[in-house]
Amino acid sequence: MEPRFPGEPLGLIAGGGRLPRIVAEAARAHGFEPVVVRIADGKDDDWSDFKGEYFAWGRAGDAVRFMKASGVKRVLACGTVSRRPDFRSILPSLRTLLMLPTAFRIVRGGDDRLLRNVAAFLKAQGLEPVAVQDVEPQLLAPEGPIAGRAADERERAALALGVRVAQTLGSLDVGQAVVASQERVIALEAAEGTREMLHRVADLRARGRVGRNERLALVKVVKPQQDERFDLPSIGVSTILEADGAGISAIGVSAGKSLIIDFDALVVAARDANIAVVGLPRDEASDPSRADVVSGSEP
Template identity: 45%
Template sequence: MAVSHLPRTSGRLAIIAGAGALPHHVAEAARRQGEDPFIIALSREADADWSGFDHATLAIGDFAAISKAFAAEGIDRVVLSGAVRRRPDWRDIRPTLKTLAKVPSVLRTLVSGGDDAVLRMAMDLIEASGARVIGAHEVVPGLLADIGPIGEHTSTDDDLRDIEAGIAAANALGTLDVGQGAVAIGGRVVALEGAEGTDAMLARVAELKADGRVSSRRRGVLVKLCKPQQDERADLPSIGPSTVAGAEAAGLAGIAVEAGRALVLERPAVIETANRSGLFVLGIERNARERPR
């Protein structure tokens, strides 16, 4: 996917911020690009200190208040960033009549949708109110993983077998809209990421090795892929320095992420952590049968 830096527009950029380090990172990077981002921190999710930015704290389902903030601040572009751990319940959703008329599937989606369906619904609701939803990587250049090694270490032929096993599992999970990550050790997938997230999955792998239920003689690889059908404007898989630290604690040899469809947060710290711990971090193509260089 080509990453084009968007032309400056007359309107203001909003960042709807969930949990984790990503939203603050995106906001700071956007400021360095000359933007003056307005932050909508999601209550019960956003955990960064937003005192240095214009911001409002709103409930995730309160589209009426979010639309009002968009109008008051002249928002024309919106980035969704960070994790939303608590899925909105239909009782929490306050759509406007205008957005609800445009998005009749909203209730059905909230009742039965996977993460992708909920995200698409949120994006439809936002766009129904007039702003455009764009990806964080369209605001912050250099956020996407490139193909090849990130850092000084690279994978061995043994790791390649784990990468392939992890790709097969992550693809199957992604097609089912279940998750994005898997850990393979010795060519065998030992852990699959569900709602618990990558950090918890890596902690589980560390426990499995400590218990002897997975051989600690073999290292293994974390693979994170974008779901095949995923809207790239939201919820791209991401890794950061804590992911590298979790992989090191699990005794893994490295991390493989989908080039062009995964975010590398705090890249200098990722590289520094990976180099120090001897782990590789590799951008891969989903269907690559050749070893990336």
């Protein structure tokens, strides 16, 4: 995606973590001028080198007005949002107050429904939603081996099981991630997110609920019905470290539909942790007979 004119303002709704900064810098390098609206976990991040402002949930209406007044026509959202907006427990600004009936409709249901509602709301406000990968396609996970060593036979079986379960989980709009061994499912991601799920797996292993020699795989895949402009599965160095702490030895993500954050650093972290990281073809990896596809090796 290129700017329609040099210095075109690009709205960036930024949560926490490294991803919003990576996207903002890539957008600027491509000729956009990012306008950063910090929300939720992005509150205390330093964005002094970009135009923007922090907006509490109660000022959501002001955030829209700010972007439009800044000339924004296209907008993307990324970063960590650990808590959903609760418009019933905040004191909204006048502009947000006028939006409350719409806001209540937006936050109902699972994450996928919420994100689709957000996209529809932005479009109704004259803002075109775009995707992270539209700005920086190099963030997309490649197919096959990504980092670390090659997955062994047990890990390939665990990845295949994890993919099948994760796709079912995603079709119900529950979560994107699963931890599995070759024979059973260990943990499912729901509202708590991947990080807390991995902490739970670490606790299970510490309490002897996971076998000492049981090889575990983390799978993160895009939901079948997901709006791919928002919330693609992502992994970074923190994912590697948390997976290592949980005793996970392989990680699989949807090739071409997941984001790799800080690729070079992730490669080093995966090597140091001796974890196999692979990009999974979404359709073929769901077939357990195609273990060669899951491993990234040739048939």
